Amino acid sequence: MGWRSIARSDRASSSLSKSSKQLLRGKTAPTLVLGSVRVHARRKNPRRREKSAPTFVLGSVRAREMCPSLSGSCPRFGPHVRQPDNGARLSKVVRQVSERRETCFERSAMTAPRPVIPGLFLFLTRRCTQRQFLLRPDDETNNAFVYCLAEAAQRFGMDVLLSQMMSNHQHTAVYDPHGREVEFREHFHKMMARSQNALRGRWENFWSSEESCVVEVMTAEDLLDKLVYIATNPVKDGLVEKVHHWPGPDFVNALLRGKSMKAHRPRHFFREEGTMPAEVALVLRLPDHFEGKTAFLEELRRRIIEVEQACARERQQTGRWVVGRRRVLRTSWRDSPTSREPRRGLRPRVAARDKWLRIATLQRNKEWQLEYQDARAKWLLGIPTVFPFGTYWLRRFASVAVKPPPERT
Structure with a gap:
């Protein structure tokens, strides 16, 4: 045995004897090794107080x-x-x-x-997990989205004002007359997630793990701003030139013209002999007590055209092109945007232009x-x-x- 081996052996024995002396003197707690897990048994000290x-x-x-x-x-x-x-x-x-x-x-x-109070206008937003294009607006997804939204609204007595299904998130404006928006969101998101997972052959969570964004809309002017935001979302994101060019469900046209949207039960998920209806109709409308419906819808139409024209002027100045309807449909649902998403921002609860009303x-x-x-x-x-x-x-x-x-x- 060389002198280096003897030195290492002496150091090991000295350290072992030192730790043994500390253990015998009560300075250290005994250690138990169970498999690959080391457990330190803490000595009970009667003078120690719990924090x-x-x-x-x-x-x-x-x-x-x-x-x-x-x-x-x-x-x-x-x-x-x-x-x-x-x-x-x-x-x-x-x-x-x-x-x-x-x-x-x-x-x-x-x-x-947060309080769940009946009789409120609400602006709902939820995005897909990892910002994936799981809601790519193909025919099966469009039909499933309208079906799940209409069935949930009928089940819980919600008035759907306007909705927009983007490729990786959705916006919906509703009126909650009975204080059941929590059950409505739970059922709608659950059914849509299960239906899309069955369509895509997925098993993981469909929606993002963060909570849904629920914003209380205070006045008619604030509601008009939110509806314009929902309707023009594809145009502002540079996906299409006009609102009606977006390949998703045409909710804007249904609201402005007062037409109902029909959807059939998706065959890729729901059973033929199940309890879900074979066909549902979604009517986008303002609540009955809302005053000045005709003027409100005309102002909504005018502001949508203004946003389309403003985005067109901006594209001419910057030289940018829109993505286009065909390219949107050719995008894989497994992809996600390459842009960085802002994190750790404020999550709004109230939408009001009036400062004092908001406060x-x-x-x-x-x-x-x-x-x-x-x-x-x-x-x-x-x-x-x-x-x-x-x-x-x-x-x-x-x-x-x-x-x-x-x-x-």
Whole structure:
């Protein structure tokens, strides 16, 4: 054995004896090796205090025990949620819940709550996963999109104003008279995703994992802006020269002329003997109580023409050409845009030109969230409470008490 081997052996034995001495003296915790996983057994120190209160999970709701000294158990969730036994402890718990409500929502995986109120105009947007052209506007996709949209609107009583199916995302403007837009979006997106996956031979998620963008439209002028944006989306993106050149479903023409759009049940996914209707008709229209429908539609037509002319002048100045209808249809549905998508931007919740109306609406939503968080924190502790009007998920799945709708002045 050479002197280098002897030196390495001496260093290994000295390090081993040093670690053994530390283990015997209690300076290090013993280590267990299970397969390829090394587990360190932490020694219990009675003087060590826990940094945080215990955390427990109730279904999909994550909560934190605010006061461990409370006794009793919650009749809904069992012994893990404790209740106060006197008025002093009750006020203490409510105060602690109010102070930590925002922290609890930030640490949880759930999104910020928002009110679901009937009688609102909504602007909905959702894109395909990885920005792929999974909604390439061929004949089968056009028919499936109109069919799923019309069937979902009829099922949940939604009024569809206008929609636009682009190659990798979709925009839809709706009026929600009954407060069921969540169920409408869930059913529409689910059926469209399954139908397209069956058509494309895919098994992964069809839509992007981020939540759908739901924007509340405040006034008629704001609604007109959103409808113009939906109608002229293919023109602004440089895909076609005119709105009616887009090979997708002609929603704009159906709205302006008052014609219904018919679609047949897609054979590549739905069963012939199933419960889905064999044919559906989609009527794009403004709600019955909307005033000045004729003038509104004429103004919509005029603004669409203005956008088409403005985009044509811009192309003449820059020398750019449109992609064209044929090239759009020849694009593979596996492709995606080469441009970089902006990330980490603001996700709008309200569309309003009027600055003060927008601020007032955002303040209303903020106050609703605070009231909802207070009610939810009390409900998790087993304290009887009433949730604000507009609470959707807990009212639907947990049957919580909700305040009646406010009276309109």
